[in-house]
Amino acid sequence: MANFDEIKEMLDLMDERGLEEFELEREGFRVKLRKRSHAMPSSKSEVVVEKSVADGSGEALAPSEVSVDDGLVKVKSPIVGTFYRSPEPESDPFIEVGSRVKKGEVLCIIEAMKLMNEIDADLAGEIVKIFVENGQAVEYGEVLFAIKPA
Amino acid sequence: MFKKILIANRGEIALRVLYACRELGISSVAVHSEADENALHVRFADETICIGPARPLESYLNVPAIIAAAEVTGADAIHPGYGFLSESGYLGEAAEACGITFIGPPSSVLRLIGNKTEARRVMKQAGLAVLPGTAEPPETLALALKAARKLGYPLILKATAGGGGRGMRIVRQPEELENCWKTAKQEAAVAFGDGSIYLEKYIEAPRHIEFQILADHHGHVVHLGERECSIQRRHQKLVEECPSTVLTERQRRKLGRLVTSAAASVGYRNAGTFEFLMDDQGQFFFLEANARLQVEHPVTEMVTGVDIVKEQICIAAGQRLSFQQKDVNWRGHALECRINAECPETFRPNPGVVRVFNIPGGPGIRLDTAVHADCTIPPYYDSLVAKVIAHGIDRAEAVSRMQRTLGMTVIEGIKTTVPVHLKILADPEFQNGELSTAFMDRFTVV
Numbered sequence: 198m199a200n201f202d203e204i205k206e207m208l209d210l211m212d213e214r215g216l217e218e219f220e221l222e223r224e225g226f227r228v229k230l231r232k233r234s235h236a237m238p239s240s241k242s243e244v245v246v247e248k249s250v251a252d253g254s255g256e257a258l259a260p261s262e263v264s265v266d267d268g269l270v271k272v273k274s275p276i277v278g279t280f281y282r283s284p285e286p287e288s289d290p291f292i293e294v295g296s297r298v299k300k301g302e303v304l305c306i307i308e309a310m311k312l313m314n315e316i317d318a319d320l321a322g323e324i325v326k327i328f329v330e331n332g333q334a335v336e337y338g339e340v341l342f343a344i345k346p347a
Numbered sequence: 348m349f350k351k352i353l354i355a356n357r358g359e360i361a362l363r364v365l366y367a368c369r370e371l372g373i374s375s376v377a378v379h380s381e382a383d384e385n386a387l388h389v390r391f392a393d394e395t396i397c398i399g400p401a402r403p404l405e406s407y408l409n410v411p412a413i414i415a416a417a418e419v420t421g422a423d424a425i426h427p428g429y430g431f432l433s434e435s436g437y438l439g440e441a442a443e444a445c446g447i448t449f450i451g452p453p454s455s456v457l458r459l460i461g462n463k464t465e466a467r468r469v470m471k472q473a474g475l476a477v478l479p480g481t482a483e484p485p486e487t488l489a490l491a492l493k494a495a496r497k498l499g500y501p502l503i504l505k506a507t508a509g510g511g512g513r514g515m516r517i518v519r520q521p522e523e524l525e526n527c528w529k530t531a532k533q534e535a536a537v538a539f540g541d542g543s544i545y546l547e548k549y550i551e552a553p554r555h556i557e558f559q560i561l562a563d564h565h566g567h568v569v570h571l572g573e574r575e576c577s578i579q580r581r582h583q584k585l586v587e588e589c590p591s592t593v594l595t596e597r598q599r600r601k602l603g604r605l606v607t608s609a610a611a612s613v614g615y616r617n618a619g620t621f622e623f624l625m626d627d628q629g630q631f632f633f634l635e636a637n638a639r640l641q642v643e644h645p646v647t648e649m650v651t652g653v654d655i656v657k658e659q660i661c662i663a664a665g666q667r668l669s670f671q672q673k674d675v676n677w678r679g680h681a682l683e684c685r686i687n688a689e690c691p692e693t694f695r696p697n698p699g700v701v702r703v704f705n706i707p708g709g710p711g712i713r714l715d716t717a718v719h720a721d722c723t724i725p726p727y728y729d730s731l732v733a734k735v736i737a738h739g740i741d742r743a744e745a746v747s748r749m750q751r752t753l754g755m756t757v758i759e760g761i762k763t764t765v766p767v768h769l770k771i772l773a774d775p776e777f778q779n780g781e782l783s784t785a786f787m788d789r790f791t792v793v
Contacts, residue, residue, distance in 0.1 A: 277398050277415040309415035310445070334419035336397040337412065338381060 204230075214267075217326060217343075258307075258314050269325055272342040274316070274335045278309035282331045290331075296324045297347070304342060307335060321347040348664045349373050349424040349448065353417045354388065355438070356428030357407060359717045359734060360640070361388040364426045367656040376420045378413055380406035382725040387717045394420050401727045407431045410438050417447050424448040424663060426656075430729070433639035434461050450663040451617050452638045459613060460638040463507050464545050467633065470621075473609035475633040478624065480547035491528050494546050495521065503549040504528060506535035506542075510635070512582025513538040517549055552785035553624040555579065556591050556631070558606045559647050561658050562615045563668045570603040571651050572677055574643055577782040578771060580694065585764070585787065586771060587643035588682045589650045592742065592780035593625070602631060607672075618644075618659050642685065642734070645715055649681035649738040680742040682749050684768045686758075687730040691766040698726040702760035711738040711748050724761060732763055742780065746772055 207230055211219050219230045258275050274280070282290035282305055291303050298304065303315045304324075322344040329341055351374040354364045361377065365388050368375040377392030382401035389395050396416040399406035406412070408431055417425055425442050427433035427450070439454030451457070460466050464484060471477045479498055484507050485491040495502055495518070504527055506514030514535030516527035528544065536542035555576045562568040575591035576584045590599070606621045620641050622634040644655045653675070662668070688697045704720045716733035718724065724732065735752060739745035750772050753765050770790060771777055777786070 277396055277412045277419065279419055310411060310418065310441075334396075336395075336416075337399045337406075338397050 258316055269343040269345055270320060270322065271340050272304065272316070272319070272344060274307060274337060274339045274341055276307055276309055276314060277336055278307040278314065278334070280329045280331065280333050280335045280341065281306040281308060281313075282327075292324050292327075292342075294324055294327060298322060298324060298344070316341070318344065320344065323347070348666075349660065351376060351393075351420065351422045351424070352450070352660070353378060353413070353420065353422035353425045353447075354392070354428070355407070355413050355425050356431055356433075357383050357386060357388070357717075357728065359715050359731065360428040360430075360642075361386070362391075362717045363715060364428060364656055365391060367654065367660060370654075371657060371660060373660070376416065376422050378406075378416045380727075382727055385722070387719065387722075396420065401725065403431070403727065407728075410435070410441050413438065414441050414445055414447070417442070418445065422447065424450055424660075426450040426660070427639065429640050429642055434637070436461065448663050450659050452615055452619065456613055456615055457638050460619075460636045461508070463505060463509075463635055466636055469613055470609055470633045470636070473605075473612045475605055475609055475621075476631060478548050478550070478632040478634070481545045484543040484545040486543075488525060488528055491544070491546060492521075492524060495524055498546060498548055501549040501551065503547050504531040504544050505547060506531070506539055507545055508539040508541035508543065509535055510637075514544065515582060550624055550626045550632070552783040553577075553626055554591070554593065554783055555584075555622065555634075556594065556625050557620050557622040557637075557641075558602060559641075559644070559655070560606060560610050560615070560619050560621065561653075561655070561662065561668060562607075562610055562617060562619070563662045564616055564665055565667050566611070567668045567671075568607040568611050568615065569668060569670070569672045569675060570607050571647050571653055571655075571675060572599060572603070574646055575782065576643060577784050578777075578786055579784050580787045580790075584643065584685065586682060586684055586768065587646055588680065588742070588745070589646035590677055590680065592782070593629075598629075603672075617662050618655055642731075643683050645713060645734060645736045646681040646683045649713060649736055650677050650679060651675055652678070679738055679740050680745045681736060681738040682742075682745045683734055683736045684749060684753065685731060685764075686733045686735060686768070687764045688724050688732045688761045689730050689764050690762045691764050694764070696726070696730045697762040698724040698730070699761045700724075701758065703757055704759075705757045706733060706735060707752055707755045709748075709752070711745070712736070712752050713738070732758070732761070743778075746778060 207219055298318045300321045302318045304318055305316050306313045325345045326343040352368050353376040354361045365375050375392045376394045377389045378396050378398045379389050380401050398412040399409050432438040434457055436454040436458040439449045439457050442449040467477045481494045485494050501519045504516040514531050516531040518524050518527045531544050532542040556573050558573050559571040573591050574587050574589045576587040578586035618640055620637045623631045624634050625631050690697050700723050706714055713736040718732050737745045737749035739748050753769055756765055
């Protein structure tokens with residue numbers, strides 16, 4: 198069992214390292230700490246990738262913006278639509294937390310006006326967090342994933 | 348009736364539509380650009396969707412994003428406001444294809460009315476006098492010169508696909524035509540994506556008089572009388588009023604009848620405005636029709652008591668007009684001043700952070716604005732800060748109410764055109780109702 202001091206230490210560690218989630222398992226007990234995620238991701242530096250208006254032709258789309266925060270790159274939606282984790286309802290998701298992705302690899306689909314738009318990775322790295330749920334409506338600029346660059 | 352309306356606009360008109368939604372108990376969706384995240388209508392809408400970055404082309408003019416937003420929120424109707432996509436056949440058609448109601452005329456009517464030469468042709472057929480002009484936009488300079496010789500001078504070059512004063516040039520002498528032709532074409536191509544220009548006879552110092560109509564889906568068309576919008580600077584209206592000081596009761600009835608039957612002849616539905624120029628002989632010439640809600644609709648609302656935006660929503664939902672022509676009454680006189688975030692001397696845009704914003708109320712005053720203290724006026728959109736509307740038992744009272752309201756207005760942090768309006772209101776010609784589109788020439792320094 199973790200005592201109060203140990204839990205406080207874990208919380209401090211999360212703050213120090215800018216972690217959103219922390220999970221520890223040992224000797225038959227598990228503790229999971231998760232920070233309340235904010236709608237507006239704060240970022241110290243931002244790299245804006247200018248992309249023309251979504252043509253909805255089903256081609257792969259680069260994310261509208263990638264923002265860098267504590268070493269993690271946030272992938273934001275370039276369009277309004279419905280977020281799907283897999284190519285089809287019955288298939289496996291494109292990626293999971295922990296997946297290693299290559300540049301250009303498809304991360305998810307955002308459906309808009311009956312067209313499936315593939316969103317691909319702008320960089321190679323590891324998926325550290327998925328911010329949205331399967332089937333969730335997303336707006337322009339909504340944060341979808343956090344990637345730790347390779 | 349609709350369950351949920353998506354408001355495809357921003358600023359004061361998005362708020363205006365939101366008022367109607369709330370009063371009718373309809374859920375609202377505000378779509379906005381990243382620059383408008385803290386806008387008033389976004390704060391008060393039931394749902395909000397960011398549709399793009401600040402640039403209008405990627406946000407408020409982005410049809411796929413707006414349709415996608417309507418889909419994900421399950422909106423069953425879209426109100427386009429004015430400007431932006433309000434006269435876009437593309438948005439109308441896309442919405443129709445997705446089973447979403449576009450609150451406005453059918454897209455076929457939008458396309459017809461939006462083409463200025465087509466609109467003139469159709470209105471002429473319906474019995475409205477039109478200004479002599481080219482039936483087809485001349486494709487070459489040589490053809491334009493030929494048409495100009497036939498029409499005579501002065502004439503005006505206008506964009507077939509345009510409005511708002513862009514792609515327009517007045518030509519007084521034949522020697523000026525070539526240059527004006529070239530610059531007007533270029534301006535039109537940039538502003539509207541279509542460089543085609545038509546020629547029209549130009550009336551010196553006309554009065555701008557427009558008629559408001561409402562048409563339901565059951566064949567009933569009514570008019571709500573006229574507005575006079577002669578106080579313009581570079582074709583941008585500054586002060587509008589209802590009724591006009593020069594129209595007689597008889598003229599109003601006659602023109603009203605012509606306008607409603609012209610609207611019916613093209614299968615018009617929802618709200619619309621027919622604009623005319625009146626020459627110094629009292630003759631009226633059809634100028635163009637605006638197939639949407641107009642900025643200056645409040646003056647008509649104050650005088651007739653009709654809520655035009657609510658009527659738009661009810662009409663689009665398939666309801667019959669709840670009143671007939673004989674039920675329309677005009678009570679008193681209303682003026683509207685469009686206050687812009689512009690330097691009052693140069694009219695150059697002056698966006699920024701508003702520190703103090705106090706426009707008084709009191710009897711007969713209506714304020715349509717989305718601006719408040721500590722808000723930021725972004726540089727990406729038009730510079731309208733507020734519409735101040737004054738109603739009185741007669742024109743004199745409306746003028747004096749407007750004077751005391753603007754005289755007690757305090758706006759700090761940005762420059763506004765309030766001083767210009769005070770000058771206009773104090774002008775003896777204005778007070779006597781001696782108006783024309785040349786009125787502002789005396790005020791313009793630059």
